[in-house]
Amino acid sequence: MNADFVGALAKAARPLIMEVKRRDADGRDLLGGRGVAETVERFEAAGAPCLSVVTGHWFGGTEDLLTQVAARTELPLLRKDFLISRRELERSRELGASAVLLTAKLLPASVLARLTDHALDLGLTPFVEVADEADVAAVARGSACVVAVNNKDIATRERLPADPHRGRALLPAVRSTGTRCPVSASGITDPEAAAELIDAGFSGLLIGTGLLRARSVGAWCAAFDTARSASAGSTG
Numbered sequence: 001m002n003a004d005f006v007g008a009l010a011k012a013a014r015p016l017i018m019e020v021k022r023r024d025a026d027g028r029d030l031l032g033g034r035g036v037a038e039t040v041e042r043f044e045a046a047g048a049p050c051l052s053v054v055t056g057h058w059f060g061g062t063e064d065l066l067t068q069v070a071a072r073t074e075l076p077l078l079r080k081d082f083l084i085s086r087r088e089l090e091r092s093r094e095l096g097a098s099a100v101l102l103t104a105k106l107l108p109a110s111v112l113a114r115l116t117d118h119a120l121d122l123g124l125t126p127f128v129e130v131a132d133e134a135d136v137a138a139v140a141r142g143s144a145c146v147v148a149v150n151n152k153d154i155a156t157r158e159r160l161p162a163d164p165h166r167g168r169a170l171l172p173a174v175r176s177t178g179t180r181c182p183v184s185a186s187g188i189t190d191p192e193a194a195a196e197l198i199d200a201g202f203s204g205l206l207i208g209t210g211l212l213r214a215r216s217v218g219a220w221c222a223a224f225d226t227a228r229s230a231s232a233g234s235t236g
């Protein structure tokens, strides 16, 4: 269905991209015995505007996981994988993705630009992940992209703890790409910290582990809402 990913995120009451991921970087199960259908239902019930689906094998993902999620929801889907070719982007669209991960750290700038253009030609939103200023400098067609700061490092296969300050420090550079949609991704587990990132100026957050491990996604989101209204009250 390839629905509008950025539009859905922009109008969401809770701008949380909720992620379906089978395992963490150390191979520990994240679905907690739930099936894909139940996981999608939990996220939809909590008002997710869009979902991320990890098809990357580091995290126990497969293409079939995207097919399964796409069969169960109309929400716009981000395919999270280390995509490196035009063919993979075409395949992502066939499988039902609306947005595709392009990892700046992994791709030479010219390839990143070419894949960004190809994604846009296919009607897919480029979700460009950056981790430092050099990555940000390589972003092409920023105004048409989601630009997401990854708080973890792919060089260590995301096994080391996240650096939550990375996003704040990089935000001015991220904005200078022209993106309408700066996102903070990875390692966000606590609703108060999530609310602070929105306060700091991110338009969306991508959260996998924190929500998959939450006993109740609804309660996590309610705590997020409370933390946001508390900070809105304190700033006037």
Ligand SMILES: O=P(O)(O)OC[C@@H](O)[C@@H](O)c1c[nH]c2ccccc12
Pocket: 019, 021, 054, 055, 056, 059, 080, 081, 082, 101, 129, 150, 185, 186, 187, 188, 206, 207, 208, 209, 210
């Ligand atoms: O589970 P976390 O810490 O909330 O992280 C989500 C997401 O950012 C992470 O899964 C991710 C970041 N970069 C990726 C690249 C491929 C697959 C997955 C990812």
